Amino acid sequence: MTNAYAAGEAASRSALQIDAVFFFITAVSLFFFFLVEGLLIYFAIRYRRKKASEDAATSDVKSHLVLEIVWVIIPSLVVLVFFAYGYVVYRDVTTPAPGSSDINVVARQFSYEFKYPDGNTTVDELRLPAGKPVKLIMTSQDVLHGFFLPDFRLKQDVVPGQYTYLYLQPDKEGTYDIFCTQYCGVGHSTMRAKLVVMSPVDYAKWAQAAKTAGAVMSLPEKGRDLLSKSGCLGCHSIDGSVKIGPTFKGLYGRESHLEGDREVVADEDYIRESIYDPGAKIVRGFPNVMPTFKGRLSDDDIAAIIAYLKTLSGGKSEREEEKKEKGERKK
């Protein structure tokens, strides 16, 4: 990863296979590149007009049938080989390995949700045990997204209204990038997730802990967990930084300026409305892009979220916060 020109380390067999095709095409293309560009530059220099021979007659050859046939046949053969090699590897990386486990992926603006066979759910973090093949069954709740694992050299668009599939063989433990490659709106470039490949022992421990954690959480803890699992934190920070949407820090009890010259104080009703009907009150300066969570978050869930948001807020108004920040900057 230190070399600016190289791709990330190959993280699986699929990456090695696809890199091999890449290097093969590069080698053959470089040969033709140097041949063609070399002749172009050589002829341009070799046959430049020298002053003394300005009137020298040039060759009157107009065409050469054998040459034309040769340079139709050679490129045709070369591209046939490129096609065949690309096809064989493509068939291989898009064929499920026997015994793979299914994981459901739901994409939405601007996060990924992963549903595991044992009932666990994570958001923007896919955890897998090393060495076990996986089939991702993907769909989108809103617009097109692209699920891209650069270290695995694999990519598949995620389409609303249908399922698409990606087959993974995570061999090496480590943390890998997941990017969205299909433009999906204002948060497209921040729609990033991580793939964490763990040793099977660690994975089993994590899966067990995740399963039991839900049962013993306090109300604010449950709210924090829901925010993370529902993808809210992709757009709303909890540390005061501005992302796609307003920050949650200090939100509860804050007075916000809305589009249309209105103002609102964020109380329980406002938070509930903003989750169920996000377009109703838009904070000025932010885009109206949040999907509704009606049907996904229950009243109990929202109560837990509000309980958590309260812990992020000292009850001070926005202006006081601003003054305080300015004061700190002066220091």
Added chain:
Amino acid sequence: MAETTADGAAIPLNGNGRSKGYLEEKGFWSWALTLDHKRIGVLYLLTTLLFFLVGGIFGLLIRIKLMYPGQEIFSHHVYNVIFTLHGSIMIFLFIIPAIPSGLGNFFIPLLIGARDVAFPRLNLASYWIFVAGILIMLASLLRPMDTGWTFYTPYSAKTAADVTLLSFGIFLIGMSSILTGLNFIVTIHKLRAPGMDWHRLPLFIWGMYSTSIIQVVATPVVGVTFLLLAMERLFGIGFFDPAKGGDPLLFQHFFWFYSHPVVYVMILPAMGIISEVVPVFSRKPIFGYKAIAYSSLAIAFIGFFVWGHHMFVSGMSKTASIIFSFLTFFVAVPTAVKVFNWIATLYKGSITFESPMLYALTFIFLFTFGGLTGMFLGALATNVHVHDTYFVVAHFHYTMMGGTVVGFLAGLHYWFPKMTGRMLNEKLARLGWLLTFIGFNVTFLTQFFLGYKGMPRRWAEYPAQFQDLNIVSTVGSWILGAGILIMVVNFIRGYYAGEPAPANPWKSLTLEWQAASPPSTENFEKIPVVTDWPYGYAKRKPEGNE
């Protein structure tokens, strides 16, 4: 003294007893209502060049935003609008119309020895339909587009931006493009000078002919697609949105059925220009005339069956992907044939390096590179990795800018003396060329590596691992901008203060150089009679001034 045209009308003469240059008549209405193909061509050229500069400024803004991670000169939404405008303007208002409607209008009749195109009034109408389309596109800026120039559904069906208005503007621009294509096909069939059979046609005409066919056949599809999208947005009819029972992949099929062939609308006329410039400055007959002419038709034909290579990871069936990959590779063959023939034309020539030739050689150099990088995109396995990354961005800039735009610039430098009656300053032209060449490669070569490293396209920001190459690319865009700026200054200087141009400064054999510089309104005093092909540079020595 008064001469008459073929149809008997008197040719207007100016004081010197010569027929009037097409630029002599002044005044707004003499331009706005002109039926002269040359004036309409100039109108198109000025309009498209203006939008080339506007689109270029948006391109520079994109590079500034991506200079380093977390750059906050403007918001993500504004960035999305800017890359959409950059793409839409460059594609619909510059690359598609610049060579066909601009240079094509001006030079098709001159190259085939005609007085005008077949339907001059239709020609004027298509220019004003084009302008109407532009105005409607500008009106959509009130709620600016943020979908990318590809309009993928369901995002384009849902976004608050004014997609309907913009797509109506593009609908009109498409209509203008169809009318122009139709006009050119009839012109090339019916108005060739006596003796100019199909195998004596200049190769630029072959390129334009192939392009016109694509325009007439493919453009209606994108018009229909945008109508369907408008009906979905306005009346809620579910063509593409799965929430309404539609299919988003259907949109992609419709869109690329037009938008893939249209890349050949852009490149074929540019290839035609290269086929004119290379023999003139090599003083040698073009090598493999028939191969170059028929390969244009072959590219136009095969180009209709490869649109699916934009959709290998879209969720389209695997079988379809495999078939499209196979077909895609066979567009490469006629393209390679052209490159080999141009290089063979150089062999044993007597080559000089005036600015048109510098641009033409640059075209061959960059387009070859762009074409070879297309191999990675045509092959299924590697496409899966680099699709929708900066690799694709770099590839299409090498073919579209390194190819089409550089070919267009070769044509502008080559024909500038004919169009204006003035010579360009050669030193400025070479400086502009050099900076453009260096800046272009610094800007876009880096993006192949960014894409291979995995940086997705259309990102408003990126993690730190992509920093190094992005800043190189941004600095390159400034060099490129400086090169283009010098070139534009040279055009303006040349028009007002350039040396007067002789009728045939490059000692070329094609017919346009037999007309005066600038040509008279009727082009030729007498319609020339053609007795040979236009590339016999080795056999006979061309006269300087006719």
